[in-house]
Structures are given as C-alpha cells and as structure tokens.
Amino acid sequence: MIWLPSMRKAYTISTTKRGWLALISIICIGYFFVIVLILHVLRPDVQPLNKAVSNYAIGPYGFLMVSAFFALALAMATLALALAGELAPTRRTQYGVPLLFIASVGLVAVGIFPGDVNVPHPPATLTGLIHWIAAGTSFLSIMIAAFLFSYSFEENEGWQSFHRPALVLAITGVVALVVFTGLALIGWAGIGERIYLTASLLWPLLTAVRLNALILRKRKLIHA
Numbered sequence: 001m002i003w004l005p006s007m008r009k010a011y012t013i014s015t016t017k018r019g020w021l022a023l024i025s026i027i028c029i030g031y032f033f034v035i036v037l038i039l040h041v042l043r044p045d046v047q048p049l050n051k052a053v054s055n056y057a058i059g060p061y062g063f064l065m066v067s068a069f070f071a072l073a074l075a076m077a078t079l080a081l082a083l084a085g086e087l088a089p090t091r092r093t094q095y096g097v098p099l100l101f102i103a104s105v106g107l108v109a110v111g112i113f114p115g116d117v118n119v120p121h122p123p124a125t126l127t128g129l130i131h132w133i134a135a136g137t138s139f140l141s142i143m144i145a146a147f148l149f150s151y152s153f154e155e156n157e158g159w160q161s162f163h164r165p166a167l168v169l170a171i172t173g174v175v176a177l178v179v180f181t182g183l184a185l186i187g188w189a190g191i192g193e194r195i196y197l198t199a200s201l202l203w204p205l206l207t208a209v210r211l212n213a214l215i216l217r218k219r220k221l222i223h224a
Helices: 004-010 015-042 053-057 062-086 091-112 126-153 160-185 189-223
Strands: none
Touching: 015 053, 015 062, 015 189, 053 062, 053 189, 062 091, 062 126, 062 189, 091 126, 126 160, 126 189, 160 189
C-alpha cells in the first residue's frame, strides 16, 4: 500500500532504542506476573478458583493491581514501537502495530475503571461494563496481533526461526480462551482467566525476549 513507506519512516527507531523498548516490555510483563502472584498471598479473601484477577484492584492493596495493569499497558506500547522499528512495513505489520497500541489503551482503561465484585453476573454497573469491554478488547487485540506478527516474522531476516514458535504461542492463546470459556460455564472463571492471561501474555513476553536477544547479537557483531 502507498503509505507503508511513510509508516516505516514514522516508526524509524535506532537499534539502541529498540533494545531499551524491548527490555521495558519484558520488565513490565514480568512485573505484572509478579504482582499477581504476590496478591494471591496478600489477598486470601479473593478466591482464585472463581474470582478474576481484576478483583484485586478493589480493596486492600488495590493500587498494586492497578499498577500491574498500567505496567502491562506500557509493555504493549513499547513492544509495538520496537516491532514497528524492527520489522519491514508489510501489511501484517501495518495492522499488528495499531492493535498493540489499542491493547495498551484498553489496559489503561482496565486500570482506571474497576470491575464489579460480589455480583453473580458481572458487569452490573457502567464502570464494570467499561472494564469488561476494555479488557476484552485488549486481549482480543493481542490475540489478533500475535497471529499477524507471527506470519510477519516469516518475512523478516533474523526472525524466520521464531515464526513457528510465535505461531504456536498465538494458537495457545486461542486454546486458552476456549478453556476459559468452558471453565467459566462451570463456575471456575477465576482459574480459567488466569490460564488465559498467562497464555495470552507469553507471546508478547517471548517476542520481546527474542527482539532483545537479536539486538544484543547485532551489537556484538558491530563491536567485534
């Protein structure tokens, strides 16, 4: 498409900056996982079997869960910028980058608007509805972006070997969503959501790790 070159120019980022962006993404996703694990200990009143992790945002230590959502939002934005600067401006990249930015904005909304707690069938309030829509949009965007970028990797030198692992991770996210839906139907939505979140975030995490490794390798070759 005509405007692809201009898109590439808009996202021209130095190798050093791409490395920092990838590292920030890794740290932020890791922070999210660590905070969720810590909250399982700090908040034993939230039952992991049937309560969503967003329930940790309401009540004691709620600021930790909110900070984890914001960190995840930053992770998606930095990964989007890093990949935009790293990969050739193909049609898949053209759509994948905005999807990660959409996920980032949605995760900010997830942190700002808390979900409903202690209700049999959420969302039950406007705030809860916004939270639910933002969360659904964010993770759906990540899922679609995972497939788009997985095929884009096949077209970029240095990324071909990561094509199949990335595609497997993308498919794993879809399988996890099916598992989540099934478990929610029998009242185990909490454990289902945790499986889905973990599977969905493996793709951006390992993609950022791969990008960081490639950039470190490039630096070694330059200074060799």
